[in-house]
Amino acid sequence: MASLTWVVSFIAVTAIIFFTGTESDTSLACSVIQGLPGLNGRDGRDGINGLKGDPGAQGTPGSSRTPGMRGSIGPPGKEGPKGNVGLNGLPGQKGNSGAQGVEGPKGEKGDNSGQSATLTNVLNRLSSLERQMNQLKQSISSKMKALLFARGATAGEKTFVTSGKELTYEESKAMCLKAGGQLPLPRNSEETKAILDIAQYYNLHVYLGITDIQTEGVFRYPDGKTLTYSNWNTNEPNQDGDEDCVEMLLSGKWNDRACKDKRLNICEFS
Incomplete structure (x- = not known):
C-alpha cells in the first residue's frame, strides 16, 4: 500500500512539471497557479534484499581503561564463636641441641672490704665470748671443787x-x-x-x-x-x-x- 501511494505521488509531480514547462514555452505572460499538495500516496512494496556488502576496514582499537585505586580496608568483623578444642597432635621429634654459647668475659673482682670488716667483727665477738666462757669454766670449776671437797x-x-x-x-x-x-x-x-x-x-x-x-x-x-x-x-x-x-x-x-x-x-x- 505504501509503494502504490509513492508511485501515484511520483506521477502527479511529473505531470505538474511537464505541464508547467509547456505553458511557459507557449505564453510567457500566463501566471502560474500553484496547486494544492496532493494526498500522500500508499506505501510502496518492500524491495528485494540487496547483496551483502564487503566488510569494512578494521577500526582502531579502543584505549584500555586504567585500573582504579584500591579501596581502603574495611572495619574488622565481629569475632566468631569459639571453636571446639582440637585433638592433641602427635609429639614432634626431638630437636637438635643448640650450639654452645660463647663464654662471656670474666667480671671484675668485687670489693670485699665490707665482708672483711664484717668477718673481723664476728671474729672479735667470738674471741670475746671464748674469753668469757673460759672465765665461767674456771669459776664453776673452782666452786665445784669446793662443793665436792x-x-x-x-x-x-x-x-x-x-x-x-x-x-x-x-x-x-x-x-x-x-x-x-x-x-x-x-x-x-x-x-x-x-x-x-x-x-x-x-x-x-x-x-x-x-x-x-x-x-x-x-x-x-x-x-x-x-x-x-x-x-x-x-x-x-x-x-x-x-x-x-x-x-x-x-x-x-x-x-x-x-x-x-x-x-x-x-x-x-x-
Whole structure:
C-alpha cells in the first residue's frame, strides 16, 4: 500500500512539471497557479534484499581503561564463636641441641672490704665470748671443787653430790628430781668408786636408782631397761621380804633393801 501511494505521488509531480514547462514555452505572460499538495500516496512494496556488502576496514582499537585505586580496608568483623578444642597432635621429634654459647668475659673482682670488716667483727665477738666462757669454766670449776671437797665426787662425765640427809627411797628420789638430777645409776667400777667415796665419808649406806618394782625379781633402770652392770654382794639379791630397792654397802657391793628404810641421799648429775 505504501509503494502504490509513492508511485501515484511520483506521477502527479511529473505531470505538474511537464505541464508547467509547456505553458511557459507557449505564453510567457500566463501566471502560474500553484496547486494544492496532493494526498500522500500508499506505501510502496518492500524491495528485494540487496547483496551483502564487503566488510569494512578494521577500526582502531579502543584505549584500555586504567585500573582504579584500591579501596581502603574495611572495619574488622565481629569475632566468631569459639571453636571446639582440637585433638592433641602427635609429639614432634626431638630437636637438635643448640650450639654452645660463647663464654662471656670474666667480671671484675668485687670489693670485699665490707665482708672483711664484717668477718673481723664476728671474729672479735667470738674471741670475746671464748674469753668469757673460759672465765665461767674456771669459776664453776673452782666452786665445784669446793662443793665436792666435802659433799661430792666425779667420775667421767658424771658428778655425784649428797645433801647429807638420810631419806627413804621415794624421798631421796624426789629430792634428786627437784634438783635436776636422779638417784645414782653406776654403770662401771669408776662410777661405783665415786659413790662409795661419799658413802664412806659419811659412813652410811646409799640408795641407788635401781628397783624390781616393775617386775618382781628383775631389777631395772628407771627407764625400764635391764641392767648392763651390777655389783651384787654374795647371795644377793635374795628377795627376803619386801625388798624392791637397792642399796650400796660400805664395801661397794649391792644389796636389795626395803624401800621404806632410810639411807644417805646422793644424786647423780650428768
